[in-house]
Amino acid sequence: MLAKSLLLLATSLALSTASLPRGVSPEDAQLYTQSESKSFRCITHPSIEIPFSRVNDDFCDCPDGSDEPGTSACATLSHKNISIQGFYCHNKGHTAAYLPLGRVNDGVCDYDLCCDGSDEYTGVGGVKCPSKCAEMGAAARKIAAERQARRSKGSKARDVLLKKAKIMRKEMEDNISTSKTKIQAIQLKVAKLQAVLKETEERERSRVITDPKPGSKLEILAKTAKDKVQELKNQLRKLQEQRDAAEERLEKTEAILSVLKTDYNPNFNDEGVKNALRAWEQYQADPVAARNTAENTDLQTMIDAEDIDWDEMAKEEAVAAFHQFTQYLPPGAQDWVNTKLEEARSLLIDNGLLARPPVGNESPALTAAKDSLSAAESDLSRERSHLEGLERDLSLPLGPDDVFRPLKGTCISKDFGDYTYEYCFLDKAHQISRKDGSRTSLGNFQHIVTEDLQTKNRASGVFVSIVEEEGHEEPLSGVSLKHEHGTRCWNGPERSVEVGLYCAQVEELRSVSETEKCVYKFEVGTAAVCDDPAAAKGAVKDEL
């Protein structure tokens, strides 16, 4: 019973297909059903009614071309006016497709779209187009399967990239906050040192300095303390380095395990792998004690802390009585007295009554205070520019979810003719002579461009469904990386490269061309542009 109804269904389908005018797709079938009056209304100009016998009579009656879906008669119209998609090729055994009307009965077997050869039914000029759908369909399915396999691998590789990108982002964010904390610490320190300097300068003006006697107790004590502190600091620094290295190794190992987890073949029953993966999952599930950034900063601050000025500590001071006296005055009076004292002192010096203070022979304490301050200040500006750099890096537009970030600095190269072409992602491209090794810069990375070619072309009436006769290559994704300001050409522009990206599991340089002078085009494969498998599947179908 079921079989019978299926058969019936099939027959009715066959019947309705057979009665459709040539070139009409099943989905448009209802537009071409004959009415009682045996007339046809132009699809987008329904006011125009013609006898149904004039459908496909090789004369274009409808201004939208809808009366001639099966001939080239309406190829006289311009794109924007044609309302039908073209001549529908059933392509039994392969994928159905529309052929532009101007390619019907032109003496060419347009197998790329019409593998069944149905487009040349009048045999114009003696042309014969037997169907090739069986072989082409099989070949296309094979290619599609290969492509899909390739893309799904590519897509997995992309996931890894995305994971790495996430980690990198986190790291960068951490670095930024570390840097910010550091800047705060340095700022504090600068303020402190400024105060110290001021104080030192004041003291300097009014003290008599006596160097410690060599071998005095004070001097020995200072020296011992100094050595001890230095030793502790060195130990601490070493420990810190060891810790960082260990953490890096751990990250790498985790990354390897992540790849293993996504790429391993579950159908391959390897107990060892499975055990390892289970353990990995558990490990991942454990709460990770995130590194306490504050502690780390403290540690760093301890290491970086300015030394105590041990020499200064060893000096004995005898402060002039005047200054001791002024300390008991209110602040305003202190300043006034000090100023007056200075004036008097200058007067005495100028008149040769008092010796000039030794020039260029600052006391070590003052020099040290100044040095410490300027060192701290330069630390501050260094750290600030470091922070700027980090922030700039973080804000770079590196694709959706920063997918390109992990590729930065990855270099690939390939030989073409007399040159090796080298490309470092998001960085530089070079042409290297294979004769003399000379390197010519083809440009530095500028920005990422994403172009939706399909939409753009469709909007301007361009055929998007052309299947390349040869090339089973992965098509370009529409994402490209622009590089400019390479070495200037003789009497020409600066060299530049547009790197067109296609999906590939492993980064590769497929082709290089210089289609106009000093303007290069690279085709580069990367997982970064591999869509997720579901979308990729859809795309494959469309192209067939």
Next chain:
Amino acid sequence: MQLLTAKLACLVALVAQLDLTNAVKHADFKTCSQSGFCKRGREFADRVAAAGPAWTPEYELAKDTISLNDGVLTATVFKTVDEKDGGKVELPLKMSFLVNSVARVQLDEAKRQKGEIELRHDSKARKERYNEAEKFALVGGTNYDVHANILNSDEDSTKIRYGWDGQQVVIDYKPFKISFIRDGEVQAVFNQRNFLTMEHWRPKRELKEGEEATVDESTWWDESFGGNTDSKPRGPESIGLDITFPGYEHVYGIPEHASGLSLKETRGGEGNYEEPYRLYNADVFEYITDSPMTLYGSIPFMQAAKNGSTVGVFWLNSAETWVDVTKSKKNPASLSNEKQSTHTHWMSETGILDVFFLPGPNAGYVYEQYSDLTGTTTLPPQFSLGYHQCRWNYVSQDDIKDVDRNFDKFDMPYDVIWLDIEYTEDKKYFTWDPSNFNDPLSMQKQLDMRDRKLVVIIDPHIKNDPNYSINKEMNSAGYAVKDKHGEKSFEGWCWPGSSNWVDGLNPNAVTWWKSLFDLKRFPSCSKNVHIWNDMNEPSVFNGPEITMPKDNLHYGNWEHRDVHNLAGMAFHNATYGGMIERDGPGNERRPFVLTRSFFAGSQRTAAMWTGDNQASWEHLAQAFPMILSQGIAGMPFAGADVGGFFGNPVPELFTRWYQSGAFYPFFRGHAHIDAKRREPYLVDEPYRSIVRDALRLRYQLLPVWYTAFQRASKDGMPVIRPHFVMFPNDPEGFGIDDQFFVGDSGLLVKPVVKEGQTETEVYLPDDEPYYDYQDYKVYKGKGWHKVHAPLEKIPLLVRGSHMVPRKDRHRRSAGLMKFDPYTLVFAINNEGKSGGLLYHDDGETFSYSTGSYIRKSYSFDGRNIISRDFDVPDERIDPAFVDSMKNVRVEKIILVGVPDDWKDKKTVTVTDKEGEWKVDLEFKKGEKGYANVATVRDPKAKVAGDWIVEL
């Protein structure tokens, strides 16, 4: 993949010697005063003119030497010279009266003719004046009119009558002068102003001590220019002649110049040139517009037009030539009917004086007379009238395939893609660059799938490399042009670096050159490959004026100076010959050959383009006058690089250029290697769609173009025709060169060549209705009319009286339109009539010569449309083509400008030998200012058949 950079290295090194930063380098090319004989010629003319009636004429015909036999008059002209030079120089005169009413005047120098002279520097050069230009330029038309007879002869003159229209010639003896009379009026006079010059041979005399030079001999014996010295072994030998056209206000022709169609005056004054028009084929870098400067090719043929009459002059000389043009002013006070006249002064460096007078009486006759002599344009293969896509350079076979696919993807038709020099291995012609073109056949095969073609460049400079077999063969057989000593091949620089040049004047070299194109010999070359001959002026980068030294020796020991202007033609003729023979006897196909250099006769084998123009509005505007000039000088297959060779056109310029290009007989986009990519699909919307429309218009009108070319190949009528040709009785149109007619189709087009224009003025030469091609708006009344011309619109009208045949179905190439049906558009005139011709053949073979073609006349007399054969043989030797067309029909007939009372017509009757049937007629009333249009729906009439549609 070896890239351009490396391959350009040698070019770069070479070009670095040239200064590329400036536009045309005037210093590279001579002015008249830097060219010895031109300087002497002008000074002589000035002396004669200044002396006025006091001038003692130097040339006198000896009356008793005249004899006229079987259409040929011979006589001796004597030139009076210094006693120390013998007092008199004998100049044999031969005047031929030809059956087509053309008269030919040849003047030689007896002493040189007989070899009674001595050459300096032990030169091996020939002693005669060069007299073989006719071997290359002429193909016929030289049958003598044996009925030419002397009407009367007296002490002062002899009058001869000849030709089919009672043409007369009056020869005055002293001063020697020849007047050409037609319809009782003098049409042209040779030597009216006594500028006749034939610099006789004389030995070089060293001045004795203390002797003062009596004449300035500084340009007689050696001439230096730009560091090159010309040894001039024959001394001064120039010729000159003034030709006056009484009552003629306009003269045209003598291409190639980037100048207007109607020639300007050249002796200064407001709006005039200071320099003569120069003809000396040269590779002029970044040439400028509106200049009489020489360019790549030369055709020494001039026409003069006045109300109701056209005559022509053909100056058969292949040496460097300069032409001064002046016009006498009308005297406003004069009461007489005196008209403005045009005076020309022709000066050539060497050769015999050999001039043809073509009596007209109208342009059509002049072209027929000129075609009888030099031949007509070859009937081009159909594909070559489609669109050509070129660039210096498509970098690889993959690049070519990619561009090819993109044209289809963007749905733009094209027929031919081109390869410039970089496809070769180190600029060695007949080789392919092994890294970028390692499988040229795959590329040719892909093109062939859509019936498309590939054109590759082959230049005359052959890389001087002992490992290059073609160079070895050429030099060992002595087929190259020799240096001035005549022993060794001349060596100079061009694209490949050190090179030698094949000598197209050597018949053995030509045979050898032809053999190189044999499909079995030319590596990886299939039948859809055609040829571009460039740099054949010849361009020699390190030569004087970027060409060959004049004292180089060609085959037969003729000096290069004698043959310079025809050397490029000799070369492309050889290429054409090789292309015809390449697939063996019986497999001849029409070749397509493009040349940059040309001479009178080049039309028989090649198309030309206007060389290296620039992406500027000035150059866009300059192109049509240049192409029109080519057409009226017998070489209609002409075009300019669409988009402009140098530079990058902005989208508006680019778009307007395609609209112009769609009306170039040769329609090719081309770009310099430094230019941005500009395949027409690369431009953004809306430009892309407008460019596509221009391409589609070209293809839609291919039947018009092909029919026009067929006529040109028959009788020399230009393919695009200026007003003075179409309306000889309307002098108001004689100066117009930015609008023109296409063939006999009645299409009048004025493409926009100015920036930002949205409206233009079109001149209508008569009172017939002119219909807008797209929307049938009617323009009527002689004079100027405003025509709307926004970016997307080409001002294009159809003149009432004409039928425009079209193929409306949009295909990918011309070849794929072969079996498409036709649409006939009848533009109805004031009398209610219209008609026209359609020519069609297989588009690729020579079988049309055995009758394998369709030529129909379709006419509408107000009641019926009648289709009948027009000028076809009764018996076709080869009916194959006509048979193949038996199913091709006329799918639509559009009648534009029908009367209102047609509104009730619903059906019409079609009758042919098979029977009669009724078809629908649709009438559409025109809005105010627009024409009524009636459309016959699918008359199912065979394009090749005889039939009647009764309306």
